[in-house]
Amino acid sequence: MSPPAGERRRILVVDDNPSIHQDFRKILARPDDDVEELDAMESMLFGEAPPRLGTSRFELDFALGGEEGVRRVKEAVREGRPYAMAFVDIRMPPGMDGVETTLHMWREEADLQVVLCSAHSDYSWDELSRKLGQSERLLILRKPFDNIEVRQMAHALCEKWELLRASHQRMEDLERIVQERTRALAEANTRLMHAQKLEALGRMSAGLAHEVNNPLSFILSNLRHAVRGLEKLPCPPESMAARDDLREACRDAILGAERIERIVQDVRIFARVDEPPRDPVDVRAVAELSISMASEALRSGVRLIKDFHEVPRVLGSEHGLGQVFLNLIVNAAHALRGREDPFIRLGVLRRSDGRVAVEVQDNGCGIPAENLSRLFEPFFTTKPVGTGTGLGLSICHGIVTRLGGDITVHSAPGQGTTFRVVLPAAPGSEGVASAPLERTRSA
Missing domain, CATH: 3.30.565.10 (Histidine kinase-like ATPase, C-terminal domain)
Structure with a gap:
């Protein structure tokens, strides 16, 4: 996420020379009472300078070596206040040089804009490309610095960083919207398939209930008739036990048939054959x-x-x-x-x-x-x-x-x-x- 509107953009200066830190501070974070004097000097040396706001748009942090610079980038990401850009010196003995430092910082913050600064030709552009890749996040700045060039780089790269972060956020929002709509469509499709299955099951159940109900009615009617006949049928004492067994068997069959009847009624209701009145x-x-x-x-x-x-x-x-x-x-x-x-x-x-x-x-x-x-x-x-x-x-x-x-x-x-x-x-x-x-x- 980009910092809130109006918040100063964070810039990291990684250089083993403290005097370089002071130079960047004067160029990018100078106090308000020095603004007019420095602008007048710039106008004398470089021509008419663009008008400045009363306060700096930048918040500067400094590191005296590559390891410290990487640590600061990592901490900034963890705190949710990432750096927009970094000015990194190429030569910083005896630790990591600027190229290695840049690689490590990009692993922590992929959107970080980097300006490699050097008064020497330590690396050719082809060598930098092989080590860092063809990256739109990288610029080269030769020492000694041109104040206007430094300031323009800072403004342009911070603006580029903001736009890049905003683009990432829009892409995340679009991906989330697509995922939500895809999930909603999948759920709707599942409900539709379920409804279609239930509709098909209902039609099948209605037909089955109708086919079962007709013969079941004959079975129940005949079983009840048989029970009534057995209860009234005269028989000799030696046959009464057999008659009673037949009558109880018929009654058990009636109970089973009545259970089937209730199931058929449930199936008919499930199939919506009998719509309830209102x-x-x-x-x-x-x-x-x-x-x-x-x-x-x-x-x-x-x-x-x-x-x-x-x-x-x-x-x-x-x-x-x-x-x-x-x-x-x-x-x-x-x-x-x-x-x-x-x-x-x-x-x-x-x-x-x-x-x-x-x-x-x-x-x-x-x-x-x-x-x-x-x-x-x-x-x-x-x-x-x-x-x-x-x-x-x-x-x-x-x-x-x-x-x-x-x-x-x-x-x-x-x-x-x-x-x-x-x-x-x-x-x-x-x-x-x-x-x-x-x-x-x-x-």
Whole structure:
């Protein structure tokens, strides 16, 4: 980064002769009370000099050898106040000469502008080119110095350094913008591909559900008919045990078929075959009904905390929202197994933006961070094989988002889980009055 506007540009003078340091100080950092006198002298010797500002634009530092010069450049870079340029003497025995010093300084600060100063022809231009390369950062200045030449070099090279740094910054900004846009495009492409996969999966699932549903209806009907017939069928005592075995086998088959039926219903909802209606719904009444339907899943000893506030009706579907709340309550109950003082809190409140939030909170086992981002993916489940389809939360997500709402989850292992469903209020709906609510009860 370039120094802030108005800050003096830093120049380093590397020379083993202290009197040379004084010369540069007089030329580039002379005090204000000497300005007019020195300008008059320059005008006499070199012609009319350009007008000067009242203060110097440069901050000078000095080094008596190459090693010290390299150290100062390194420190300046580390402090975030790099040198714009350096005047470097070529001959500085017994340490590094100016050429070697320049190489080391460029390794620390690649943009540093360097002026090699010498009264001798130690190196030809070809030799310098071989050692330092064809660099636009390098100029040669012969001693004795021309004050105007030194000052012009300082102004021109510092300005060049500023422009170079600004160009680097613009390139970094452009690269960052390109990276951000590339990342955004990649994410959008990923979302599009995911949406296309889900759409294709939905079409396939809808067709599969339709094909399975028809024969399943015949199977269930015939199994129920067989159970009713076996219950009414008279038989001799020696055959009653066989009849009872057949009846129980049919009942087990009915349970399995009904499970398939529920899976088919979930697949149909996932495939969006049955779009939920949108009517004004008393969300607290739906929550109460969901609690009643989940009574079998709520084992004894679970504290059920109802935190219901006055809220407007929401725009939604009683059946769809009931399915969402029931699924979240049952999942919370499953997460409480083995926990001490287990509780489920069902909260209904009005947000500051006018929308209604329904929260299902538990103090159960929590959800690992690596699973949080996948909870609403279809067919993703952490339950054992055969105990879940992985469609429950995906269906909840689909129902809520199709109603114009949001569903989020906050969880950590061992710290419980909170699902929050946020729904839009029905147009023109006011707060729904209610009788005093029981805040806590045991299931």
